[in-house]
Amino acid sequence: QVQLVESGGGLVQAGDSLRLSCTASQRSSGAMGWFRQAPGKDREFVAAINWSGGRTLSADSVKGRFTISRDNAKNAVYLQMNSLEPEDTAVYFCASRQTYDRLSYERDDYGYWGQGTQVTVSS
Secondary structure: OOOEEEEOOEEEEOOOOEEEEEEEOOOOOOOEEEEEEOOOOOOEEEEEEOOOOOOEEEOOOOOOOEEEEEEHHHOEEEEEEOOOOHHHOEEEEEEEOOOOOOOOOOHHHOOEEOOOEEEEEEO
């Protein structure tokens, strides 16, 4: 059973930056992604990255501000978030497709999830 643990969340002001990290208990040969869920809303796609890191996919709402990356030697994936806005406030979840190396923005395509880390952006 793969376990994913996120870290790096916190309370920041609008315009600030945060870097989220996610570490997996097992090596992944597939795509990984970040999702977020704001209070009262559905969990939504943020970004995804393939195994080699050569291809990424991002939601329109974060393009140009958020960057996803990974370090396979550390079984880790990261989300660098710049120019944060109050609308980015949410619990951020790391997800893994484990053995499927295709990018996806669909929640159901990811079989493994972390517990989430809270990001709060004040105005």
